[in-house]
Amino acid sequence: MTQGLNICVADHAPAGLNLHPMKPALLKTLAIVLIGALGFLLGWHLLHGGWENLKEDWTGNYRPRPHPAQAPLALGPDGYYWGVTDDSDEMPGYLYKMKADGSGWKRVHTVRPDAFPPTGINLGGGLVSDGVDSLLGITYGKGEEGDYGTLYKINATTGVRTTLVQFTGKTGPYLGSRPCASLAPAGSGVYWGSTAYGGTHGTGTLFKFHPATDTLTTVAEFPALPDSGVRSLAPDDALVSDGHGYWWGTTSSGGAGHFGSVFKIDATTGELTTVVEFTRGTGGRGPTRGLVSDGAGFLWGMCAQGGQGHGILFKVNAATGALTTVVEFTGQGGGNSGAVPLTALVSDGHGFLWGCTRLGGSDDAGTLFKVDILSGALTTLIEFDRSGTTRKGYRPRGTLVSDGHGAFLGTTQLGGKKNAGTIFKIDIATGVLTTLVEFGKVGP
DSSP, X not given: OOOSOOOOGGGGSOTTOOOXXXXXXXXXXXXXXXXXXXXXXXXXXXXXXXXXXXXXXXXXXXXXXXXXXXXXXXXOTTSOEEEEBOOOXXXXXXEXXXXXXXXXXXXXXXXXXXXXXXXXXXXXXXXEEOSSSEEEEEEOOXXXXXXXXXXXXXXXXXXXXXXXXXXXXXXXXXXXXOOOSOOEEEETTXXXXXXXXXXXXXXXXXXXXXXXXXXXXXXEEOOOSSOSSOOEEEEOSOOEEOSSSEEEEEEEXXXXXXXXXXXXXXXXXXXXXXXXXXXXXXXXXXEEEEEEEOXXXXXXXXXXXXXXXXXXXXXXXXXXXXXXXXXXXXXXXSTTOBBOOOSOOEEOSSSEEEEEESBOTTTTSOEEEEEETTXXXXXXXXXXXXXXXXXXXEEEXXXXXXXXXXXXXXXXXXXXXXXXXXXXXXXXTTOOEEEEEEOOSSOO
């Protein structure tokens, strides 16, 4: 009688095939080698960008790389600086926040392009604090799908985003379509804003918004052209108060040559007046990102085109409406290096206005400059470059904003570790620029 069952693979192997049981020591060695090889490959993959992909896979985030939007950072009620990134159906944007030194960066809210109904999915303009617990923002919408843009708020503590107003185009309770610019605080909890299209004639509107009651009031509608008094249309930049009862703004279209305009609106009566109509004779075309008051009776702005072909910097006398070209940008060289200014100017409180150009400079990657309010002399402080050796970003995008500690914060559209843009600061006293954040697929 057989004592137990002892079967060897070799007993059943075909003739001529010599099989032997694998020794445990050899199995252990092969396992160690295999694990080591897998560990090396995984480490190499993670070192060369795979970690971001893994994070995206685990967290369900989207793969595309949104860039910082053409909007300034905003100080929130929580003490963090908040920003938005561009988005589209293919490249969803998100809201993020960080401390003034770039630390504590966090993605707070990601837009869902597959949301239904499709409202509030295209972020635009910057954020502004409501002074309580949230920040207010806009989405510019997709008019062909019934989404004419929205006003929303995002709670600075919870990160919950709430739609407050849905614009209704040419008719309905909330006239207007495609708001593009940040809301402008007017005091007493009131904010002014604009839509580039919509209203009865489809040429844009100006409105007031009361966050406490979520009430929006249409103050003015831009008329159909031609119009004897108001020849502006399509306001797409932030409004600014002159401190004397008027709000001022710019339009990228309209005017005698359809090169854009400067307008003002009486805050009490709602009367619109076109102050400047850009023409070939004025030297500028396509005013961008709005105006800034110098506190001495002038409003300053920039045009993306005109002058020597690279754009201009101008000022308007608030009392007379007279326009003066202060600077003509000279592209990649010359005395006023820079081209295509696409940000608003901002005051440093010490007699200078600061701004950026998208292109120009020695590497045609944009510049950062300041201009003396009294003399009009421009000083180029930074010429961005594409190499990324000292300044990681290029093609500056968002308007500069003070960090409250002697520096301005700004953004670039490109550059950084994934060529998705950066956040930088520039010291007002020294002009030294430091890269704080380099955007990737899911953040820094």
